[in-house]
Amino acid sequence: xxxxxxxxxxxxxxxxxxxxxxxxxxxxxxxxxxxxxxxxxxxxxxxxxxxxxxxxxxxxxxxxxxxxxxxxxxxxxxxxxxxxxxxxxxxxxxxxxxxxxxxxxxxxxxxxxxxxxxxxxxxxxxxxxxxxxxxxxxxxxxxxxxxxxxxxxxxxxxxxxxxxxxxxxxxxxxxxxxxxxxxxxxxxxxxxxxxxxxxxxxxxxxxxxxxxxxxxxxxxxxxxxxxxxxxxxxxxxxxxxxxxxxxxxxxxxxxxxxxxxxxxxxxxxxxxxxxxxxxxxxxxxxxxxxxxxxxxxxxxxxxxxxxxxxxxxxxxxxxxxxxxxxxxxxxxxxxxxxxxxxxxxxxxxxxxxxxxxxxxxxxxxxxxxxxxxxxxxxxxxxxxxxxxxxxxxxx
Numbered sequence: 001x002x003x004x005x006x007x008x009x010x011x012x013x014x015x016x017x018x019x020x021x022x023x024x025x026x027x028x029x030x031x032x033x034x035x036x037x038x039x040x041x042x043x044x045x046x047x048x049x050x051x052x053x054x055x056x057x058x059x060x061x062x063x064x065x066x067x068x069x070x071x072x073x074x075x076x077x078x079x080x081x082x083x084x085x086x087x088x089x090x091x092x093x094x095x096x097x098x099x100x101x102x103x104x105x106x107x108x109x110x111x112x113x114x115x116x117x118x119x120x121x122x123x124x125x126x127x128x129x130x131x132x133x134x135x136x137x138x139x140x141x142x143x144x145x146x147x148x149x150x151x152x153x154x155x156x157x158x159x160x161x162x163x164x165x166x167x168x169x170x171x172x173x174x175x176x177x178x179x180x181x182x183x184x185x186x187x188x189x190x191x192x193x194x195x196x197x198x199x200x201x202x203x204x205x206x207x208x209x210x211x212x213x214x215x216x217x218x219x220x221x222x223x224x225x226x227x228x229x230x231x232x233x234x235x236x237x238x239x240x241x242x243x244x245x246x247x248x249x250x251x252x253x254x255x256x257x258x259x260x261x262x263x264x265x266x267x268x269x270x271x272x273x274x275x276x277x278x279x280x281x282x283x284x285x286x287x288x289x290x291x292x293x294x295x296x297x298x299x300x301x302x303x304x305x306x307x308x309x310x311x312x313x314x315x316x317x318x319x320x321x322x323x324x325x326x327x328x329x330x331x332x333x334x335x336x337x338x339x340x341x342x343x344x345x346x347x348x349x350x351x352x353x354x355x356x357x358x359x360x361x362x363x364x365x366x367x368x369x370x371x372x373x374x375x376x377x378x379x380x381x382x383x384x385x386x387x388x389x390x391x392x393x394x395x
Contacts, residue, residue, distance in 0.1 A: 027062050029062065043071050046062075064093050071096065072098045074112070078116075094127055109149045148170050174202070189214070202221075210232075222244060237268075244275050245276050250279070250287045256326075260289075291330050296335045298338045301340075308347070308380070310324040325354065328356045344376050360382055366390065374390050
């Protein structure tokens with residue numbers, strides 16, 4: 001009996017040792033050919049590290065050491081066929097895009113993760129060198145490419161993004177599309193307040209996404225929420241400059257997935273174009289927004305601290321001129337205070353076909369130049385609780 005017990009113990013130790021050995025896979029991109037602080041292309045080394053990690057069993061770590069790594073091509077890291085259930089991308093250095101924006105003009109995304117299940121992306125800087133493209137677009141003197149998104153996650157699940165920095169994206173900084181269970185924390189996003197279409201984080205067609213403890217300064221929405229987004233939690237965001245946190249624009253198509261169960265909490269908006277916004281185009285659509293909570297927010301000189309705009313048409317060019325079909329209901333604004341850069345601090349410009357319903361205001365205090373601000377309502381019905389400044393204009 002003793003011999004059998006000892007034999008079983010040895011077998012268990014051997015099996016445990018094998019599992020520990022199989023679980024430890026470490027790949028340094030420098031050993032695979034990446035050359036920091038040079039003009040050498042590190043793309044192949046990054047792709048090789050991903051392919052090896054993807055084909056490994058057990059958890060794997062890809063390490064990018066300190067230094068600047070030139071990445072002049074778009075990268076696609078696909079989880080299709082991966083044997084690995086968890087890959088950690090640990091970045092201590094900087095990935096640098098080419099300064100000539102036309103090099104990447106035929107790509108949609110600079111660094112893309114798709115069909116991935118189980119990924120942690122930690123630390124590091126993604127420098128997209130987008131300033132020259134912004135200047136091209138603002139000049140109006142030549143045909144400029146649309147630009148590329150810096151970092152994309154598509155058709156993926158169980159993703160963690162921790163402590164990364166995204167600089168000067170040509171277009172959107174981070175895109176989360178058709179994903180489940182994504183956690184974004186401690187992210188820094190930085191671009192000029194005059195950079196066009198450089199949304200900080202765009203989320204669409206995704207479920208169970210959390211963004212927290214992040215600083216976003218950019219030229220468009222700090223966070224934009226597209227159709228098909230459900231169970232989305234946003235907390236402890238510092239936004240500015242930028243266009244605020246926006247649901248929409250919605251109603252671009254006739255058939256559009258609904259936006260449901262969104263919470264924005266304990267965040268600050270500094271010198272932003274908007275605070276919290278819901279926007280839809282004036283055209284037919286079966287879109288739907290419901291169960292939204294904006295809570296414990298601070299506005300510091302935001303131009304439109306609280307706004308619903310169902311006649312959205314930026315720059316008033318090629319406006320559809322129709323009635324928005326998007327239905328908006330059950331939206332709560334709770335404990336929002338601070339200052340508005342304009343005299344109208346509350347603006348609800350809703351659809352004449354589908355009035356905004358069940359809009360709730362609780363304990364609002366917004367002023368303009370230390371004086372009383374005003375509110376504007378069109379086709380909106382709601383209720384108020386507590387002290388509301390400016391006075392509501394609900395029918």
